[in-house]
């Protein structure tokens with residue numbers, strides 16, 4: 072990758088260099104790092120709102136107005152001020168995946184009626200807790216869950232999470248796929264579907280929704296695959312007579328590298344209109360990544376810079392344990408210097424964290440200028456599946472989070 076591309080592809084009005092200083096959400100990032108300390112996550116409320124609004128606009132423009140609902144997948148980022156702000160937009164409900172997430176969403180202002188619940192491997196105790204939330208919509212992903220929910224809530228409406236046996240993911244990354252050739256734990260396969268419908272009937276449960284989520288991080292090149300998956304799912308929809316709604320999960324991705332084509336939302340929405348427009352079905356989408364990922368930075372402080380054999384390492388005071396996506400899923404969070412004048416010569420360096428694990432690499436080949444006494448870096452795309460997945464590995468779990476209003 073060349074230096075021009077490294078510094079160009081991610082810049083936008085609210086994340087860019089101004090007079091050589093990195094600005095985010097109208098603030099100097101250096102000032103944020105000095106004020107808040109590191110490591111810290113900063114999230115832009117305006118960017119989150121814009122991302123959500125962009126989805127609404129695309130679906131409305133494609134002719135889906137009044138026929139869709141968005142549920143924010145709170146597993147991506149459950150920071151309470153962010154959830155409260157999302158509730159205030161009135162633009163989305165919540166996709167929750169554990170009893171604790173439901174409790175948290177309710178404490179942030181969402182009503183049970185605004186929560187769509189989809190999880191795997193639920194215990195009887197989980198289901199008993201969930202049954203306390205009248206109005207919560209349950210998508211069962213196994214026959215065991217249908218049976219137990221039927222005992223707790225006979226006669227209610229449910230969704231069935233199905234497994235289309237086809238996956239999708241950014242750049243066909245298999246680690247991001249939830250379905251496909253390999254048999255996964257997610258959802259009910261075609262072979263078990265008649266038994267699932269019979270079980271629902273036994274308890275007087277009405278199957279009003281089909282749900283599927285086949286993978287994460289898809290961009291424009293994967294839209295054809297998404298359409299094929301939706302086509303496959305019509306076999307489930309048509310087999311369950313009382314379906315009124317279809318939830319196509321989340322999975323909408325954002326670019327991580329200069330060559331990533333951003334998701335063309337108009338193409339995405341037009342495809343959904345083509346598939347669902349002629350049917351009397353309400354569409355649900357439950358994005359996490361797309362709403363919050365590019366609305367967050369992780370601010371870190373340089374700990375050392377040193378050449379080892381042919382590689383120059385820049386160490387920072389945060390490791391993969393507080394933002395595991397680069398290490399687990401190969402989804403790089405590009406590091407940026409907080410000062411950059413455009414002409415500085417940059418050298419490739421490997422940015423690493425402070426955890427005793429070989430996979431604790433933030434970015435190999437980061438094109439950074441001589442940082443001299445610049446103490447900080449900002450890692451972009453850190454708004455999703457970062458703080459929410461953090462652990463205290465090596466007792467290095469400390470970080471802070473701030474929502475910039």
Ligand SMILES: Cc1ncc(COP(=O)(O)O)c(C=O)c1O
Pocket residue numbers: 144147166189284286287288320321322323357358359360361
């Ligand atoms: C059922 C379900 N819905 C939605 C999502 C959100 O996915 P994403 O953040 O990629 O949009 C996930 C992610 O794991 C999921 O499992």
